[in-house]
Amino acid sequence: MTMISKLKSMAVKSPWIYRINAGSCNGCDVEMATTALIPRYDVERLGCQYCGSPRHADIVLISGPLTRGVVDAALKVFAEIPDPKVTVAVGVCPISGGIFRESYAILAPIDQYFPVDVNVPGCPPRPQAIIEGIAQAVAIWRDRL
Amino acid sequence: MSMQLGILIAVFLFPGGLFALALGLILKGLDRRVAARLQGRIGPPLRQPFYDLIKLAFKRTMVPTFANQPVFLGAPLVGVVSMLLAVALVPLSGVYDPNPILGNLIVLLYILMIPAVVLMIAGSSSASPYGAIGFSREMTLMLAYEAPIVLVVLAVAMRVGMAQGEVMTFSLTEIIAYQRANGIFLLDPVMWPALAAFALFFPANLGIIPFDIPEAETEVLEGPLLEYTGPALGLFKVMSALKAVVVLSLGIALFAPLNLGGVWGFLGWLLELTLLMEFGVTAVRLSMGRMRIDQAFAFFLKWPLLLATASVVTVALAT
Numbered sequence: 001m002t003m004i005s006k007l008k009s010m011a012v013k014s015p016w017i018y019r020i021n022a023g024s025c026n027g028c029d030v031e032m033a034t035t036a037l038i039p040r041y042d043v044e045r046l047g048c049q050y051c052g053s054p055r056h057a058d059i060v061l062i063s064g065p066l067t068r069g070v071v072d073a074a075l076k077v078f079a080e081i082p083d084p085k086v087t088v089a090v091g092v093c094p095i096s097g098g099i100f101r102e103s104y105a106i107l108a109p110i111d112q113y114f115p116v117d118v119n120v121p122g123c124p125p126r127p128q129a130i131i132e133g134i135a136q137a138v139a140i141w142r143d144r145l
Numbered sequence: 146m147s148m149q150l151g152i153l154i155a156v157f158l159f160p161g162g163l164f165a166l167a168l169g170l171i172l173k174g175l176d177r178r179v180a181a182r183l184q185g186r187i188g189p190p191l192r193q194p195f196y197d198l199i200k201l202a203f204k205r206t207m208v209p210t211f212a213n214q215p216v217f218l219g220a221p222l223v224g225v226v227s228m229l230l231a232v233a234l235v236p237l238s239g240v241y242d243p244n245p246i247l248g249n250l251i252v253l254l255y256i257l258m259i260p261a262v263v264l265m266i267a268g269s270s271s272a273s274p275y276g277a278i279g280f281s282r283e284m285t286l287m288l289a290y291e292a293p294i295v296l297v298v299l300a301v302a303m304r305v306g307m308a309q310g311e312v313m314t315f316s317l318t319e320i321i322a323y324q325r326a327n328g329i330f331l332l333d334p335v336m337w338p339a340l341a342a343f344a345l346f347f348p349a350n351l352g353i354i355p356f357d358i359p360e361a362e363t364e365v366l367e368g369p370l371l372e373y374t375g376p377a378l379g380l381f382k383v384m385s386a387l388k389a390v391v392v393l394s395l396g397i398a399l400f401a402p403l404n405l406g407g408v409w410g411f412l413g414w415l416l417e418l419t420l421l422m423e424f425g426v427t428a429v430r431l432s433m434g435r436m437r438i439d440q441a442f443a444f445f446l447k448w449p450l451l452l453a454t455a456s457v458v459t460v461a462l463a464t
Contacts, residue, residue, distance in 0.1 A: 042186035052366040
């Protein structure tokens, strides 16, 4: 293994997470906060850390069906995140719109707007599923570094 | 020639530079690990801050369109260089004595102010409203804690200086020599007000939880650091790791230098540093909530200032 790939395999042990709420009902956001913050599903042991600023993030978790009101702001924030980044769509809403499906106010599926790498379906998804989604995102991130 | 070489080694290898950086990062990792264990979590590995730094080195640096680019990218460099110098200024009892040509306690006080100034410059040059809020909070906090720390240092300098027949001495080496001969200030009741004021000062200087108001990530999204990415953000992490070592070892030099030498002196210093980190930083930040900036300002102008003034008076009366 060369020096660079050794360093890269150390670098992937520090995925910093940023959440974008694209019009979510807050159910998935509660699950995401739960995943990291309560003792039972501690993701800090994987080196994860929620960061306040999109500029510091490596992995983006997007929840919600992308309402018309939020699309510009969400795209703007997404552009602020430096490359290499990985996008995880959390919940069923980003895939199909979930219970808001066929509403005039939403733009789901969101992969028309964001390059989604991992989908974590569920309404809301279990914390274990979100952790697995983050783990898959880390594997994708390794190749992009 | 050997003097220059000695100074270079002190700044870049031991006790400054690489050694202090590694120590600061391990202390930070320990802090996160112990915090997780106290909350019933498993927590990240001790090496986590190293992984974070390597990761940041791989990321892209972005400069906001309206930011002042030279100032924006220069600020973290100034911070790191100032802290490299500061580590070389603090003596380790019985292990390392800084060359007097580097400066004394007054120089150290000035250099200790630089990271806060750097954060202010970073916040204001980033053209972000959150950075501007962080700038104003950082400045308010600095104005509040600067007076008590100057008075604390004055009290220690008077205590040692008057015992030697002068008014005060600002040489940390002499302060340590006095404590090695006459007992540490930690056990000297005359110095307890100064010790208490210092204990209140250093969480504010390190920016940990009751006083992490400028960087509050839930309110102002990390304030001055908001716009920094990749290597530039990494430099700020390096700066704060070095600063933790400087402030903690300054506390040890002022109040509790060990009367040991050589390897035992070094190991004892490491133990003191770790204990101070765990009880002074980890325990404090886990057991408190964040103050508002006006509360912190009023707090610092009340208790630490009162204690520090009292310490100067008691020292003047006691000797």
